[in-house]
Amino acid sequence: DAMVIQNPRYQVTQFGKPVTLSCSQTLNHNVMYWYQQKSSQAPKLLFHYYDKDFNNEADTPDNFQSRRPNTSFCFLDIRSPGLGDAAMYLCATSRGAGGTYEQYFGPGTRLTVT
Amino acid sequence: DAKTTQPPSMDCAEGRAANLPCNHSTISGNEYVYWYRQIHSQGPQYIIHGLKNNETNEMASLIITEDRKSSTLILPHATLRDTAVYYCIVRPSGGDDKIIFGKGTRLHILP
Numbered sequence: 001d002a003m004v005i006q007n008p009r010y011q012v013t014q015f016g017k018p019v020t021l022s023c024s025q026t027l028n029h030n031v032m033y034w035y036q037q038k039s040s041q042a043p044k045l046l047f048h049y050y051d052k053d054f055n056n057e058a059d060t061p062d063n064f065q066s067r068r069p070n071t072s073f074c075f076l077d078i079r080s081p082g083l084g085d086a087a088m089y090l091c092a093t094s095r096g097a098g099g100t101y102e103q104y105f106g107p108g109t110r111l112t113v114t
Numbered sequence: 115d116a117k118t119t120q121p122p123s124m125d126c127a128e129g130r131a132a133n134l135p136c137n138h139s140t141i142s143g144n145e146y147v148y149w150y151r152q153i154h155s156q157g158p159q160y161i162i163h164g165l166k167n168n169e170t171n172e173m174a175s176l177i178i179t180e181d182r183k184s185s186t187l188i189l190p191h192a193t194l195r196d197t198a199v200y201y202c203i204v205r206p207s208g209g210d211d212k213i214i215f216g217k218g219t220r221l222h223i224l225p
Contacts, residue, residue: 004157042201042215043158057212067139090157099146103213105157 003027004106008049011048013081021109023091031097032064032074035090037108043090049074050097080086080109086113087114117141117204119147123220132189134219136202139183144207148180150220151198158201188212192195199225 005024013019023032031050035043047056049068063085065077078085088108095100119137126132138147162169162176164185169176175188188197203217205215 026189043213044215044219045212076118088155099144099148099163100207102148102160102163103161108155108157110155 003091004091004104006089006106006109008109009110010110011105012112012114013078015083016080017080019111021078021089021111023074024072025091025093025104026072027093027095028071029093029095029100029103030071030083031094033094033103034064034070034074034076035088035092037088037090039087046076048097067100074103080111081111083113086111116140117145117214118216120200120202120219122217123180124139125222125224126189126192128194129191130160132187132192132196132223134187134189134200134202134221135184135188137184138202138204141182141204142206145204146207147175147176147182148203148205148213149174150201150203150215151196151221152201153195155199158215159192161200165203170203190223193225194223194225197221 007022033048034046037043044062063079067075088110090108091106092103094103146163146165150158152158161173164176179187182189199218200219201215
């Protein structure tokens with residue numbers, strides 16, 4: 001039973017062409033996260049939502065935006081992708097914020113920028 | 115920066131116990147020790163977490179030293195499917211919810 005679903009699994013976009021990645025969850029969790037993972041590196045948090053409250057990491061580029069229209073869905077928008085934005089993008093959810101709650105990750109979307 | 119230190123890679127024979135160490139000498143009293151693993155081209159998978167006491171679940175055991183400055187993840191009977199990068203992470207119980215992944219340990223299970 002899929003719990004954190006990411007579509008598509010593979011996405012190819014052109015340099016500078018806006019792209020949206022989607023994440024949905026069946027866990028009814030309050031918190032949703034987006035991570036970026038470049039090749040051979042560890043995942044890096046971009047931002048997260050606690051319910052409708054958006055929390056941006058200080059070093060996340062302005063090129064990256066997010067939307068959470070309801071509890072189940074969260075989107076990552078890359079307004080003008082550059083070659084350096086090619087990466088695996090991981091969505092995760094947790095019931096609450098902080099170390100008491102584990103995060104559940106989706107399978108990721110691998111983004112290629114041509 | 116990650117608050118944990120792990121060996122970059124380890125080997126373990128199939129069927130044997132895999133013991134993965136982690137140092138977290140600056141851990142605070144309200145910080146949990148978490149373990150995740152990431153199999154190639156998949157999202158990270160939660161394994162186990164603990165605060166002070168040792169923990170066990172269907173996947174693994176977590177042994178935390180009494181001073182909490184280090185811990186060991188134990189996979190009791192490693193299989194080839196356990197080949198992955200294992201991340202040890204320290205997370206506060208509240209407040210800032212940032213998970214900072216370190217470089218992890220690449221575990222190779224040898225047939």
